[in-house]
Amino acid sequence: MKTRTLWIIAIVVAIALPWLFYNWETHRHSGFVISMLSQMGMMIILALSYNMLLGQAGLFSLCHATFFGFGGYATAHLLTAIGKDDLPIPMEIVPLASGLAGGALAVFFGYMATKQRATAFAMITLGISELGTVSALMFHHFYGGEGGITTDRMIDSSLFGLTYASGLQVYYLILAWTLIATAAMLFLTLTPLGRMANATRDNFERTQFMGYDPRMVRFLQFSLAGFFAGIGGGLYAITYEIVTFDALAAPLSANALLMAYIGGTGIFAGPILGAILITLLQSWVSLLSNSWLVYVGVMFIGMVIFAPEGLAGILMAHKPLHERGQMRRLIGPYLRLLPCSVAVAFGFVGIVELTSFLTIGLAQGKKLTIGGTNIDVHTMLPWGISVACFLLGALWLRFEAAGFRRVWDQITTELKAGVAKP
Amino acid sequence: MTTPALSLRDIRKSFGATEIIRGVTLDIAQGERHCIIGPNGAGKTTCFNLVSGRFPISSGEIHLNGERIDQLPPHKINRKGLSRSFQITSIFHRMSVFENLRCALLWSSGYKYAFWSPLWRQKALNESAEKLMEDLNLSARRDVRAGLLSYAEQRSLEIGMTIAGGASVILLDEPTAGMSNTETDHTIALIRRVTQGKTLLMVEHDMKVVFDLADTITVLVYGQVIASGSPADVRNSRAVQEAYLGALEA
Numbered sequence: 001m002k003t004r005t006l007w008i009i010a011i012v013v014a015i016a017l018p019w020l021f022y023n024w025e026t027h028r029h030s031g032f033v034i035s036m037l038s039q040m041g042m043m044i045i046l047a048l049s050y051n052m053l054l055g056q057a058g059l060f061s062l063c064h065a066t067f068f069g070f071g072g073y074a075t076a077h078l079l080t081a082i083g084k085d086d087l088p089i090p091m092e093i094v095p096l097a098s099g100l101a102g103g104a105l106a107v108f109f110g111y112m113a114t115k116q117r118a119t120a121f122a123m124i125t126l127g128i129s130e131l132g133t134v135s136a137l138m139f140h141h142f143y144g145g146e147g148g149i150t151t152d153r154m155i156d157s158s159l160f161g162l163t164y165a166s167g168l169q170v171y172y173l174i175l176a177w178t179l180i181a182t183a184a185m186l187f188l189t190l191t192p193l194g195r196m197a198n199a200t201r202d203n204f205e206r207t208q209f210m211g212y213d214p215r216m217v218r219f220l221q222f223s224l225a226g227f228f229a230g231i232g233g234g235l236y237a238i239t240y241e242i243v244t245f246d247a248l249a250a251p252l253s254a255n256a257l258l259m260a261y262i263g264g265t266g267i268f269a270g271p272i273l274g275a276i277l278i279t280l281l282q283s284w285v286s287l288l289s290n291s292w293l294v295y296v297g298v299m300f301i302g303m304v305i306f307a308p309e310g311l312a313g314i315l316m317a318h319k320p321l322h323e324r325g326q327m328r329r330l331i332g333p334y335l336r337l338l339p340c341s342v343a344v345a346f347g348f349v350g351i352v353e354l355t356s357f358l359t360i361g362l363a364q365g366k367k368l369t370i371g372g373t374n375i376d377v378h379t380m381l382p383w384g385i386s387v388a389c390f391l392l393g394a395l396w397l398r399f400e401a402a403g404f405r406r407v408w409d410q411i412t413t414e415l416k417a418g419v420a421k422p
Numbered sequence: 423m424t425t426p427a428l429s430l431r432d433i434r435k436s437f438g439a440t441e442i443i444r445g446v447t448l449d450i451a452q453g454e455r456h457c458i459i460g461p462n463g464a465g466k467t468t469c470f471n472l473v474s475g476r477f478p479i480s481s482g483e484i485h486l487n488g489e490r491i492d493q494l495p496p497h498k499i500n501r502k503g504l505s506r507s508f509q510i511t512s513i514f515h516r517m518s519v520f521e522n523l524r525c526a527l528l529w530s531s532g533y534k535y536a537f538w539s540p541l542w543r544q545k546a547l548n549e550s551a552e553k554l555m556e557d558l559n560l561s562a563r564r565d566v567r568a569g570l571l572s573y574a575e576q577r578s579l580e581i582g583m584t585i586a587g588g589a590s591v592i593l594l595d596e597p598t599a600g601m602s603n604t605e606t607d608h609t610i611a612l613i614r615r616v617t618q619g620k621t622l623l624m625v626e627h628d629m630k631v632v633f634d635l636a637d638t639i640t641v642l643v644y645g646q647v648i649a650s651g652s653p654a655d656v657r658n659s660r661a662v663q664e665a666y667l668g669a670l671e672a
Contacts, residue, residue, distance in 0.1 A: 209474065
């Protein structure tokens with residue numbers, strides 16, 4: 001399938017999704033789904049713009065949320081001002097102003113941070129992140145302290161006469177801006193600056209002897225990444241009508257890193273996958289389990305160890321096999337991986353959830369129920385089953401994984417030698 | 423007399439208390455092929471690092487086409503027309519051969535840090551990159567990741583990237599190191615071809631290559647020039663024989 005076809009499918013799905021969860025009896029949209037999809041849009045922008053640094057320029061930044069949050073605060077103030085003074089700024093271009101706010105701050109901080117690269121750069125950005133958080137608590141007039149600031153998105157100013165009273169209208173605004181930002185970021189990778197960002201990532205010294213100042217490349221890339229993060233933050237302010245320091249604090253910066261890495265930093269669209277997956281876990285698994293962060297953490301560690309190229313990298317590894325009609329041969333091995341993976345996952349989730357119910361759950365007075373049956377977390381049986389599933393499953397998975405690897409290596413060797421028959 | 427392409431005036435470099443370059447004075451004429459030889463640790467690569475701006479010098483002056491460059495950062499020296507290769511292959515491993523060469527052409531083609539002009543529409547630029555790739559005999563490897571090329575191919579690519587920007591003074595640091603005889607011959611032919619009409623300053627260990635290629639040879643020992651002249655002069659110099667060539671043959 002062509003890359004372009006995939007993009008078109010993704011866009012159509014994004015437009016259609018709210019309607020798949022439309023309740024035709026009550027004529028209402030699912031608020032949960034729409035708010036989750038809106039969240040995904042912002043997180044896609046955040047993760048993609050973060051990857052302009054990590055994946056494309058090799059810059060390990062720990063302060064990306066600073067620009068996201070700043071864009072959010074600036075937007076909240078702007079919306080309030082538009083609403084109060086009837087400024088002639090339509091809602092549709094407000095996110096552009098958010099981007100300019102995020103970008104301006106990134107120019108300021110980027111000037112300092114990009115003096116350095118590698119570890120020194122990471123440490124400076126850690127400092128910037130802390131500075132951002134402390135500022136949010138100190139400067140009440142702009143940040144509103146711990147409570148944050150609230151605003152009202154019904155500013156009665158729109159190019160298309162929309163009120164943005166409903167979540168659906170906001171979702172389509174977010175979708176439009178996610179597409180604009182994604183297209184712009186994709187375009188950037190194909191320009192001289194985008195290529196030189198890759199070049200400084202691979203070998204900064206060589207770029208100097210080609211006439212480029214690697215610091216300037218880092219600075220421009222950092223500023224542009226801050227601009228896009230600001231757009232994401234603006235959409236956040238429009239959606240929630242409240243911005244607190246959660247929007248710029250370190251956990252969100254870490255989230256940007258998680259999304260980009262789990263999705264795959266080596267491929268442009270990788271962070272999109274990461275943002276979708278993490279948002280799903282965040283909004284959906286967090287309803288089911290107190291321990292959803294444990295799962296995200298374990299997934300991240302697993303990715304770093306076993307699949308450093310991320311989800312997108314795993315998919316791309318299959319591309320040559322798909323093109324040469326070899327995917328059929330993997331069906332069997334994949335099916336064999338299934339039961340042992342399920343066993344490991346079941347065992348692991350069991351152990352985590354039992355522990356969680358033994359501690360937090362007990363304090364909250366919750367009971368662990370599976371299919372209507374109460375499970376007593378103080379008895380040995382559920383623990384025994386979970387631990388056994390996990391350990392035996394892991395052994396079994398090791399065995400099957402070795403078999404899978406043999407088949408995989410066999411196929412790739414055949415492909416290299418050109419003897420594989422479709 | 424015309425201005426030398428490159429002129430080193432009593433340059434010195436210390437790392438801590440150790441002086442590595444101990445007063446080197448050298449003029450390299452326009453269009454000359456100049457080789458620097460010397461035993462390990464003589465300061466040849468350090469010399470390159472000083473001239474190209476990779477390290478700051480401790481004292482002395484360096485002039486490129488009459489213009490002082492020793493206070494400038496590497497990218498500014500490069501923009502004035504000096505380019506270099508590295509002893510350890512220095513290319514963009516994760517980018518394709520074509521992308522490597524196109525990147526090397528960007529600055530001299532005037533693109534600077536442009537983030538508004540898509541590369542696929544820069545016809546002239548793409549054609550020069552293809553042309554350069556052909557000159558290097560790398561067209562068949564166009565879309566291969568540079569990190570996956572053979573060693574000799576990577577060295578060719580590096581030479582290509584060094585000359586791509588159209589610099590008038592080219593510094594090559596051991597371009598044939600680690601190559602077989604055939605590969606060396608091929609590389610020397612390539613160097614001859616692509617540095618036509620340019621000034622070449624080269625560090626080389628292979629004496630056959632040095633005496634074959636160089637117009638002028640400079641012998642560096644312990645951070646000092648002990649001889650500089652035509653290959654015949656250097657070969658017959660007593661000081662050189664004692665300090666260097668003799669030691670090799672013994």
